[in-house]
Amino acid sequence: MYHKKLKPFPKDFLWGASTSAYQVEGAWNEDGKGPSIQDLKTIPADTSDFKVATDHYHHYKEDVALMAEMGFKTYRFSIAWTRIMPTGDGEVNEKGLAFYSDLIDELIKHDITPLVTVYHFDLPAALEEKGGWKNRATIDAFTRYCEILFKAYGDRVKYWLTINEQNMMILHGAAVLGTGKPDWKDLYQQNHHMMVAQAKVTTACHNLLPDAKIGPAPNIACVYSQTNNPEDVQAAETMAAIRNWLYLDMAVYGEYNALAWAYMEEKGYTPTFEPGDEAILKAAKADFIGFNYYASRTVAASPIDDTASPEAGDQQLAVGEPGVYRGVTNSYLEKTEFGWEIDPAGMRTTANQIYSRYRLPMIITENGLGGIDKLEDGKIHDDYRMDYLSKHIHQVQEAITDGADIFGYCPWSAIDLISTHQGFRKRYGFVYVDRDDFDLKELKRYRKDSFFWYQKVIKTNGEDLAK
């Protein structure tokens, strides 16, 4: 449906952008920080490790000033668990606590609302050695860690996000975490533990910080059926349940999605509950929904002996499972140079689907285009990024006009950082950071063309999207 007249963005709309600790901070072993699984994973030979990243740890004041110059109302960043607790569950590292306290103060000084993710792919290595999320002790460690954050920063942080893309960690663990071939039964048990952990910290946040708001940050994508064959449509419904609603039904209703549960039963993947889990899950309800959106998915039915069904790969590429669904390419959509489909209208559909299911306020916590930017005479002409973002922002406005309650937009990423597995050459930021995968240069910051464009978008509260 086309609206003749779009509703304006709300007056206090939270324009901003996102990053995650291990992809931007660097200083991987400084000031008492312990190693996370990201620091120890095997890095492909042709990409950088995460040791220096954008060196935001040492440049955070300069970076926040650039965000303020763009007019950010919010900044979504994550806290590295291993800066706060180097071994995940032992001593608290005061220098780590101080870093984020200073960052939060710096943001507030510039009238930027902090939006804090407590866990973004960087599990403490010491916990991984003890079984990671397989081990229920990790639930308690996570709860303790979060309570420390709530007590330390709750006076200044009003918006909290629990776990970034839990669904991608389960469905694409190999791509985002660098783990090997999936053992699905085991993964769904880990998933259950993460859900219990998320519920516990949601409740802890409500108890400790009655004025704060907390919600999840999964990657949600509407799922299209390749054809109008009812079997393809059912495959799309199944994928949506396994990929999207399993995670949001739990965060909002404290229950397993029925169709996703039926899938797990059929496959023998259902997790074991400990006494008390059900009550913990039921007691926690998210205050809002954060979701990352890069593109929609398209699927077809898949016969049980489907040999064309692709294995889980890159978190944005087609996946499938014989007998369940098969990911296919959508011939109506263009792709980025990294092969990711581009579907701005799908973001409106996704927001509307989420809103009609859960009726909670929503914020887009990631959306963006990864590309190879060229520095030419101190300038970066990233028209492709502005095209991508303006089309998506337009669809946010369409969704708002449809009635969806969207209170903020945080594209990926505020500043260049390291891609989850494609190194520094795949850039997302409004600010260019001058380094290559293997040559750190001086890490000088440059404003891309999209920097000035986004500044104008924010200034006009989304009215002027022209380049």
Ligand code: BG6
């Ligand atoms: C999301 C993650 O999956 O996509 C980010 O939350 C990630 O951490 C982003 O960087 C873009 O993906 P990639 O693989 O290009 O870094």
